[in-house]
Amino acid sequence: MKKATSLTKIALQKFKKNFWGVFSLVxxxxxVLVAIFAYAIAPDNSRNANQMHLSIHSKSPGFTTQILTIPSTVNEEEGIITFFFGKPTTxxxxxISSYTLLDNGISIKEYTPDDTLGLEKEYKLSNFPKANTVEEIPQHYLSDKKFLLGTDKYGRDLLSRMLIGIRISxxxxxxxxxxxxxxxxAMGALAGYYGGKVDSIIMWIINVTWSIPTLLLVIAITLALGKGFWQVFIAVGLTMWVxxxxxxxxxxxxxxQMQYVxxxxxxxxxxxxxxxxxxxxxxxxxxxxxSAANFASAILIESGLSFLGIGAQPPMPSWGGIIKDHYAYIILGKPYLAIIPGLAIMSLVTAFMLIGNALRDALDVKS
Structure with missing residues (x-):
């Protein structure tokens, strides 16, 4: 076998031999693929996976129930935008717990968590445009929906919220x-190359920024720029450059000082x-x-900000926000609502740290 002489090829060979590095990269x-095609994969493809069912809130993983879909009179958007960013909730x-077909529509009993008689409602055939007859209503508008990770405190599908929340992280x-x-x-290159007063000024800026606790600085920048999605991006980035x-x-x-310079x-x-x-x-x-370590740190900082309520704002799903909404459930008998997003954050951060370690070993010229 021909031995690699290029430094890049040697580093790549070293990286391939690191099991945890390759595993983390995969x-x-x-x-990344899940983040890109989140709405195509998620059971709830409404925008931000924000379809609420308050009667089935906080249900355990694997919970199944019948759902009656009542279409809106507003035309739903279709196309590439909805494929990547979800459909508006219309x-x-x-x-429901049961239904009965009537002469001119359908009568349903709404689901109740305590097995009591649910509220009865009737819907006319005219509410279901795809159904030409009453018998076609169940075929087009009734479905058994399974919530693989259960539902959150608002009755939203937790799996869908988790899949879309990976985009934020x-x-x-x-x-x-x-x-x-x-x-x-830019700052480091200028300071190191020119030295002297340029180095002194840049190092003073670096030391001042370094002396401020990261979370406090992020909170201050976020409050100055306002709460929101892009503001968090900028705030975290401005605190990690030092x-x-x-x-x-x-x-x-x-x-x-090298000869080629x-x-x-x-x-x-x-x-x-x-x-x-x-x-x-x-x-x-x-x-x-x-950079790999900073990637992991940025995910943790964003999760902390969302937990404090100044990160990604509702209804946008964020793993830190999901923990914030459900941390009280840890002592209320449903800890999985907070543990699942916590494990997701831990897995993502660990993967970046393992890749960082693998890159360090692969790029070490002494090894």
């Missing part, structure tokens, strides 16, 4: 790391080209490793 790839879904990690890399690499900047600064200070200066290359073409490509290994 797991994260599946998570139709009403009513959990992955998106916050990606955007926050991207912001931190753009700022951190670690990247310190690492890049140290690496640049060491690399700028001196040769580039002698050839008259501009500083911008020397930094971007000669220095940065040779110091990216530790930056890649810290």
């Amino acid at each position: 797991f994260l790839t599946l998570c 139709a009403s879904e009513v959990p 992955l998106a916050i990690g990606f955007v926050a790391v991207l912001i931190s890399l753009l700022i951190g690499i 670690e990247v900047a310190r690492i890049v600064r140290g690496q640049v200070m060491g690399v700028k 001196t040769a580039a200066r002698a050839l008259g290359f501009k500083d911008f080209r020397i930094i971007t073409k000669h220095i940065l490509p040779n110091i990216m290994a530790p930056v890649i490793i810290i």
Whole structure:
């Protein structure tokens, strides 16, 4: 077998030999695919999986009931937008315990959790446009719905909320790391390359930012920008660049003394080209490793913010928000409502940390 001589190929071979690194990469790839096609996979494909059934709230995993769907008079949107972002919640879904066909419609008894007689309601055939006769109503508008992970305190499908909530975690990690890399690499490269007063000023900014507790700084930025989806992305990204900047600064200070950098200066290359073409490509290994760790940190910070109520706002599903809504159920006999999203957060963070460890081993030139 031909031995690899390229540093990239050698690092790739090392990474392939790391079982937990490869396993975590496969797991994260599946998570990304789930995030992209969440609404196609989720049982509840309404926007934000926000179809509520208050009569079946807090049900255990595997709970099954009959659902009568009452269509809306508003035309539902169809197409690529609804495939990726869900359908607006227009139709009403009513959990029922039994039904009776009438001459001109259907009579149903609503589901009740304590086996008491539910409220009886009648719906005319005209409410069901796809049914030409009364006998066709059950065929088109009645279904047995199974909630694999149960329902939350509002009667929403927990599995659907979890699947769509993964988008928040992955998106916050990606955007926050991207912001931190753009700022951190720029500031660290300038400080390390030019030194002197430029280094002193940038290091003063880094030290001041570093001295403020991360969560407090994120809360302050979030309150200044307002509560919301994109505000959290920006707030988390603006607090994570200092670690990247310190690492890049140290690496640049060491690399700028190398002979190939001196040769580039002698050839008259501009500083911008020397930094971007000669220095940065040779110091990216530790930056890649810290990025994996920052990805995990961003997910944890977003979950903490959502738990505090200043992250992604309802009805947008967020794993931290789901824990916030149900942490009291831990002592009320239904701990799975908080444990399931907690395990999901733990799995995602662990996967990124394992990938970071695998990358560290693979990119270590001494091993």
